[in-house]
Amino acid sequence: MIELRQAQEIVLSNISSLPVKMAPLADCDGLVTVTEIYSDESIPPFDNTAVDGFALNFNAVQSGTREFEILGTIAAGDVGDIPITASSAVRIMTGAPLPPGADCVLMVEDSSVSERNGKSYLAFRKALSRYENVRESGSDIKKGQLLFAPNTELSPGHLGVLASLGIHEVSIFPRARVGVLSTGSELTNEAGPLLPGQIRDSNRPTLASLVREMGAVPIDMGTIPDDPKKLREAFLDASSRCDVILSSGGVSVGDFDYTKQILDELSDGTMSWMQIAIKPAKPFAFGLIGSTPVFGLPGNPVSSAVSFELLARPAIRKMMGHLKLFRTPVRAISEADLRRRPDEKIHFMRVTAKLESDGRVHIEPKSEQSSHLLYSMANSNALAIVPDGPGYKSGDEVETLVLREL
Numbered sequence: 449m450i451e452l453r454q455a456q457e458i459v460l461s462n463i464s465s466l467p468v469k470m471a472p473l474a475d476c477d478g479l480v481t482v483t484e485i486y487s488d489e490s491i492p493p494f495d496n497t498a499v500d501g502f503a504l505n506f507n508a509v510q511s512g513t514r515e516f517e518i519l520g521t522i523a524a525g526d527v528g529d530i531p532i533t534a535s536s537a538v539r540i541m542t543g544a545p546l547p548p549g550a551d552c553v554l555m556v557e558d559s560s561v562s563e564r565n566g567k568s569y570l571a572f573r574k575a576l577s578r579y580e581n582v583r584e585s586g587s588d589i590k591k592g593q594l595l596f597a598p599n600t601e602l603s604p605g606h607l608g609v610l611a612s613l614g615i616h617e618v619s620i621f622p623r624a625r626v627g628v629l630s631t632g633s634e635l636t637n638e639a640g641p642l643l644p645g646q647i648r649d650s651n652r653p654t655l656a657s658l659v660r661e662m663g664a665v666p667i668d669m670g671t672i673p674d675d676p677k678k679l680r681e682a683f684l685d686a687s688s689r690c691d692v693i694l695s696s697g698g699v700s701v702g703d704f705d706y707t708k709q710i711l712d713e714l715s716d717g718t719m720s721w722m723q724i725a726i727k728p729a730k731p732f733a734f735g736l737i738g739s740t741p742v743f744g745l746p747g748n749p750v751s752s753a754v755s756f757e758l759l760a761r762p763a764i765r766k767m768m769g770h771l772k773l774f775r776t777p778v779r780a781i782s783e784a785d786l787r788r789r790p791d792e793k794i795h796f797m798r799v800t801a802k803l804e805s806d807g808r809v810h811i812e813p814k815s816e817q818s819s820h821l822l823y824s825m826a827n828s829n830a831l832a833i834v835p836d837g838p839g840y841k842s843g844d845e846v847e848t849l850v851l852r853e854l
């Protein structure tokens with residue numbers, strides 16, 4: 449058996465980032481930038497008002513004038529070319545540009561307006577300061593400013609900033625196209641009752657969903673029986689169409705595991721067949737068909753998902769330009785004993801993690817941890833990391849990988 453760390457290093461040392469490309473902003477969420485991004489403009493682009501009210505000249509207000517003739521109205525989107533003087537004001541709406549001569553805005557709530565001889569006059573008592581309620585040009589983002597460093601993951605907020613600056617295309621690491629295939633003659637996708645000996649293929653939809661969840665693109669390469677010819681065709685097809693291949697099944701030591709024979713052949717002997725000191729997901733294979741990385745994940749449903757999390761996901765993140773490849777474990781409090789026997793392996797136990805009112809993450813272990821038990825995958829959202837030894841007692845702190853929202 450090899451250590452998990454070692455297996456992860458074997459994988460990551462063979463993974464490089466994908467060729468970069470320009471992508472429209474609408475396709476960039478969650479993707480990672482390549483270069484430094486600078487702003488060519490200031491935000492806001494012009495001085496404007498933060499409130500509905502009246503634009504005034506601060507010096508005029510300061511000198512004691514308390515009545516101002518209202519010259520007109522400026523709405524958001526107007527040019528705002530109504531110069532004001534020491535005795536005049538302009539009605540102004542949130543987001544509208546300040547007119548020439550104005551450098552403060554009185555909120556409409558603090559004003560009173562009267563009419564005389566067909567003219568409107570503004571009066572108020574409130575003290576004002578210079579630039580009050582003014583959003584100054586460049587106060588958010590300055591022209592020429594470094595916005596984002598290389599390898600920034602683009603969140604909705606980043607996309608908003610880029611859009612506000614008129615940046616419609618970004619150089620990014622693309623989404624990896626991940627071929628997902630299942631191997632095993634027992635597997636079917638047919639509707640209707642199962643024939644004797646058959647089970648339904650559950651790994652492919654699970655893995656495809658995990659791929660999608662991390663922002664990559666699953667490509668369905670189908671369910672392939674344990675038949676050397678069909679396996680060879682499927683792997684060759686996948687290697688020509690995908691950036692990376694996830695195959696499940698056939699990596700342990702069964703008699704009909706042709707996957708092993710075919711992968712050895714197609715990978716030019718680069719496949720490493722590993723037994724990793726973890727439970728579940730001990731058997732694992734990795735290699736390259738041409739330059740396409742291939743992950744041989746174990747067939748048991750829970751094992752394939754755990755293997756994906758610990759070995760494939762970090763590699764696909766690396767391909768997509770991420771600098772942070774692994775999740776940071778949370779120190780959670782176990783609500784029950786997490787018992788295990790010493791066996792030289794790290795156990796990744798399915799648990800339900802919740803943020804409780806004490807501000808801590810608490811975990812509730814699933815009672816059964818066998819790797820063929822699919823159902824527990826659906827109602828757990830985290831993996832407790834239980835190192836070799838007797839396990840943990842209720843109340844202990846346990847490093848936990850939270851996979852999904854608490």
Ligand code: AMP
Nearest residue numbers: 630632649650651697698699746747748
């Ligand atoms: P294998 O790794 O091929 O020896 O498979 C280990 C176990 O996982 C066997 O019980 C398989 O029937 C089961 N298995 C393999 N592939 C899948 C799959 N795609 N969906 C559900 N179960 C699977």
Ligand code: MG
Nearest residue numbers: 631632697698
């Ligand atoms: Mg099999």
